[in-house]
Amino acid sequence: MNTSGIIRTLAATAWFASLASCQSPPERGVLTSPESQLKLRSIQTRAYDTTNRQTVMRGVISTLQDLEFMIEAADAALGTVSARKFLLVRGMAVASDMTMTVTVRPRGEKQMLVRLNAEFNRKAVEDPEVYQSFFVALGKSLFLSGHEVD
Amino acid sequence: MMCRADARAPALLAAAVALAAGLAACATGTEKDAVQPRPELLAERQLQTRRFEGISEEKLLAASVGVLQDLGFTMTVSNLELGLATGVKDREAKAPEQKTAMIVLVIMIAMAGGQPPPAGEVMKEEQKIRVLLTTRPLPGTSEVCEVRVTFHRFLRQLFVAEAGSLRDPKLYEGFFDLLSKSIFLQAQSL
Numbered sequence: 001m002n003t004s005g006i007i008r009t010l011a012a013t014a015w016f017a018s019l020a021s022c023q024s025p026p027e028r029g030v031l032t033s034p035e036s037q038l039k040l041r042s043i044q045t046r047a048y049d050t051t052n053r054q055t056v057m058r059g060v061i062s063t064l065q066d067l068e069f070m071i072e073a074a075d076a077a078l079g080t081v082s083a084r085k086f087l088l089v090r091g092m093a094v095a096s097d098m099t100m101t102v103t104v105r106p107r108g109e110k111q112m113l114v115r116l117n118a119e120f121n122r123k124a125v126e127d128p129e130v131y132q133s134f135f136v137a138l139g140k141s142l143f144l145s146g147h148e149v150d
Numbered sequence: 151m152m153c154r155a156d157a158r159a160p161a162l163l164a165a166a167v168a169l170a171a172g173l174a175a176c177a178t179g180t181e182k183d184a185v186q187p188r189p190e191l192l193a194e195r196q197l198q199t200r201r202f203e204g205i206s207e208e209k210l211l212a213a214s215v216g217v218l219q220d221l222g223f224t225m226t227v228s229n230l231e232l233g234l235a236t237g238v239k240d241r242e243a244k245a246p247e248q249k250t251a252m253i254v255l256v257i258m259i260a261m262a263g264g265q266p267p268p269a270g271e272v273m274k275e276e277q278k279i280r281v282l283l284t285t286r287p288l289p290g291t292s293e294v295c296e297v298r299v300t301f302h303r304f305l306r307q308l309f310v311a312e313a314g315s316l317r318d319p320k321l322y323e324g325f326f327d328l329l330s331k332s333i334f335l336q337a338q339s340l
Contacts, residue, residue: 054231
């Protein structure tokens with residue numbers, strides 16, 4: 001086999017290998033979560049000293065609007081808000097995006113618990129600074145400080 | 151006599167420079183950037199917000215949604231309890247300078263000896279304008295409400311993706327002019 005024949009064979013093998021790697025079972029990934037889930041949940045959650053769920057939800061939406069997210073779904077009864085932001089890019093045709101799901105639910109009789117899940121380019125965000133930045137902005141919107149919870 | 155490879159060199163170099171510039175621009179969007187408020191937030195919020203007196207939140211939200219419908223938006227979320235409405239609209243044809251840029255890129259690919267994509271693929275585009283509108287009654291009042299609107303654009307073409315908020319003050323002034331007229335007409339039951 002000459003050199004070009006070898007190159008063609010290698011290219012074909014690489015192509016088939018890349019196709020095979022795409023064939024992961026669809027159920028894989030459904031029940032996986034980051035290893036340090038408990039720690040991450042703590043980073044993602046803050047408690048606010050208010051009993052007014054609607055006020056907190058409106059604060060969440062206002063904060064997302066400040067941060068230039070688009071609201072994709074909101075349910076006042078369940079206390080959930082989903083939002084997405086495409087980052088300002090001017091270049092190749094692959095836009096970065098961040099998605100957020102925020103839940104608001106009562107904690108005891110005096111507090112509301114806010115939990116935020118963020119994904120960046122379909123990968124869970126584990127950087128505490130990202131969550132901290134959001135909760136700082138939410139605190140300003142609500143005129144309340146969020147408490148860390150265990 | 152110049153060989154074929156030499157003739158291609160300038161086009162290849164230009165394509166490489168364009169590609170590098172595009173990749174460099176992409177590097178600005180990180181997950182931390184996504185949650186950082188812009189320094190101009192307060193001024194922009196002021197531009198995006200209007201206060202209306204003598205109208206309930208329900209009527210203000212309904213009038214706002216009516217204006218967005220007039221503008222051709224399809225409403226995707228609306229919730230009175232949260233004072234929230236969102237909509238989306240497909241944007242019209244791309245700007246002439248964008249078309250020119252696409253044609254130049256295709257010519258560069260052809261000059262470099264590459265196979266240009268089919269014309270249909272080159273002109274294929276996804277351009278959407280999204281709107282997020284929120285209302286809120288001012289604390290301690292029943293008939294004084296604020297409405298805030300933000301418009302965002304998302305554009306995806308063969309080689310280019312752009313996304314971000316629309317910031318032209320005229321856009322927001324125009325929207326609030328239409329909303330004021332709509333509320334006035336509503337009050338007059340016209």
